[in-house]
Amino acid sequence: MRAMVYRGPYRVRLEEKERPAVEHPNDAIVRVTRAAICGSDLHLYHGMMPDTRVGTTFGHEFVGVVDEVGPSVRHVKVGDRVMVPFNVFCGSCFFCARGLYANCHNVNPNATAVGGIYGYSHTCGGYDGGQAEYVRVPLADVGPSVIPDWMDDDVAVLLTDALATGYFGAQLGDIVEGDVVVVFGAGPVGLYAARSAWLMGAGRVIVVDHLEYRLDKARSFAHAETVNFAEVDDIVVYLKRDTGHLGADVVIDAVGAEADGNLLQHVTATKLKLQGGSPVALNWAIDAVRKGGTISVMGAYGPMFSAVKFGDAMNKGLTLRMNQCPVKRQWPRLFEHIRNGYLDPTDIVTHRVPLEHVAEAYHMFSAKLDGCIKPLIVLN
Incomplete structure (x- = not known):
């Protein structure tokens, strides 16, 4: 598959990378249709986040279509259009039981404070992110949710973090x-x-x-x-x-x-x-x-x-x-606000770029060029 790959501070590239595979019975593989570059990704891009390893794929804001599921996944199925919160969380530990999904105790062996975050260095669990054609989504019965029929991908991807x-x-x-x-x-x-x-x-x-x-x-x-x-x-x-x-x-x-x-x-x-x-x-x-x-x-x-x-x-x-945001906890109320017309989150999107231009998009966002506020990465 094609994926954004980190090669060192200020150096990201689009490269061919091995397509992720199901590693655990509760995994899903999602074909990404939208991703976004977050201001937090710039900390990684600038080389300012500990243990950001060469070869990592960034991207904690993404949505897509379920392409494959492990044998124990029950809540999503192949073909579902899903939105994935940036938190990787188990849903059953002491903290998840209290809605503190960002502080999950079971998904990040490298820290006691933050749980797992997609595409955000090995400090946050070492999970590859969604600025790629495919991404592995662990604990797929807990994190991803099916996108409502009335919501388009541009709106859904903004709900995954920002x-x-x-x-x-x-x-x-x-x-x-x-x-x-x-x-x-x-x-x-x-x-x-x-x-x-x-x-x-x-x-x-x-x-x-x-x-x-x-x-x-x-x-x-x-x-x-x-x-x-x-x-x-x-x-x-x-x-x-x-x-x-x-x-x-x-x-x-x-x-x-x-x-x-x-x-x-x-x-x-x-x-x-x-x-x-x-x-x-x-x-x-x-x-x-x-x-x-x-x-x-x-x-x-x-x-x-x-x-x-x-x-x-x-x-x-x-x-x-x-705290880091427990994303999924915010969705029910935000769905109401968006469906009722109280806000359109896409109003701040300034750029939509194809995956093959991801390196240029990082440079543009980092250097504050062309009035860039929020860039989306568009995949088919």
Whole structure:
């Protein structure tokens, strides 16, 4: 089969690769029809995620058609059109029983915190991802769901991570009616979090970024107020003044280990494999939220080797909530919102590229070329 293959930092290629096979009775093989490139994939692309091995196929956002199933699979069958959450999870451990699918205890021998993630290095289980013609889906009776007839593939693929994660970020903020919500980061997850904040009763939504084309999308898609932090002297002071000198009720960090990467990140990541991410956005969140407020962290962080203002968070009485999104838990409500016309997640899709152009798509997304916000990979 053809697949995107990692060959080192900033080097991905389309190559011929062995088609995955059923390895366990509960496996399925899915023929991919849509995949996406996520901002989190750029951490891998930049060589900033530990144990990203040459030969790995990325892609934790994908949908497709079941091509083959193991003998014990009962919930999906050959020919079903399915959407696959980015979480690999067993469905029966202590954490899965509590809906914490991202923290499954049985699918990742390399970590005690995160469960399995498709196409996201051996730190997250070593599962190949869906930026390929075929992908192996383990535990197929638990993860994938049949796509409703009324939903097309472009919508379904966005539900496998980006939309679900943005919605989850707003959920973790415990937004109540009239709250002022600030979202740091106007990438896909930040845009979805800002739009979701309205669905939860927000009174004001303010999106902070430094790329004007993404702020334009925040205004048109998320109906948010926007601030370009590069055009103000001090973003925290600006936000405090703009919120009655109290601060926002809820701040959502949708930046994390910045996808652009700074010099220190690149040096420590590629040479020492100590990628931890810049704490700038998280510290802004701690400073910009009001006393007694809530911070929701959706940005992807590795092990932190930088100073976070935890003492300030404690002294302000802040609530910090965070996790990888348990994707499948968000689907029932999101299905309702989409079917009722409250949001169309494809509004943020800027590019649709064939699999053979995947290397160019990574370069375009990484370099922020051509107004790229969310690229989809289209397969037949």
